[in-house]
Amino acid sequence: MKKINSISITVLVLSVLYFVSSASARTTHSQSYKNINKNLVPFSFKSIEAGIETDPHKVGECNITNGDPNKLTCDGYDPEVAGINLLVAPKYDFYQLKLTSMFFIYPNRGANFATFADAFTQKYGPACKREVSKWRNSMGAVLDNPTFTWCFSTGQLTLQAIGTDIRYGLAIYEDKNSAPTARAKVDF
Structure with missing residues (x-):
């Protein structure tokens, strides 16, 4: 496997962050969280369960986001999911110690998409969409x-x-209880 240089990874991560921040505006992600069935179970991934306060440091190295001590961004420790080595270990965002989002990037080759789809279906049941x-x-x-x-x-x-x-393929979890967005700094 060829080594990916740090500039490529940085560009890729910034692209994903842009994608995550604009995902709610995309037509392919149009389902409203308000329409989610209340009988469904909470999301869980590795050792994290959404909606429950947790120690974010158990999944990775964490840093305060935008100077707000309630917001943490964590780089995951484990770069493998469903037996596939990821290009970027899962990244997690927390607000007040609760998971607000998670994403990972995987190499788009062979049957990787099908492997993740099968693993997610085994763990979470059939896709709702x-x-x-x-x-x-x-x-x-x-x-x-x-x-x-x-x-x-x-x-x-x-x-x-x-x-x-x-x-690259992509998996993104978005929690309905995300952190409030920071107001733009008006310094002009």
Whole structure:
């Protein structure tokens, strides 16, 4: 496997963060959290369960986000999910010690998407939503991009075969109880 340089990883992570911040505006992620069935179970991943205060340090190294001690961003310790080595270990966001989001990036090759879809289905049950959107590269080529979503009482997990780059797939959990957004600093 070729080594990925730190600049590529940084660009990829920034792209994912942009994707996460704009995901609610995308048509492929249009389901409202208000419509999630209250009989569903909370999301859990590795040793974290959404909706419950937890020690974020048990999943990774954590740093305060935007100077707010209630917001933590953690880089996961374990870079493997469903037997697949991830390009970036899971990243977790917490607000007041509760999980607000999680994502990981995986190499988009072979049966990786199917492996994650099968593993998530075994753990969480069938996806509540399956769709195929179109993904277009900078040269104009159009590819099918399967996207599966699992619904929980606390939010939803979305698995995409193609993330922000054709070489990478993406899994994102977004909690319905996310941290409040910081107000823009007006210093002019």
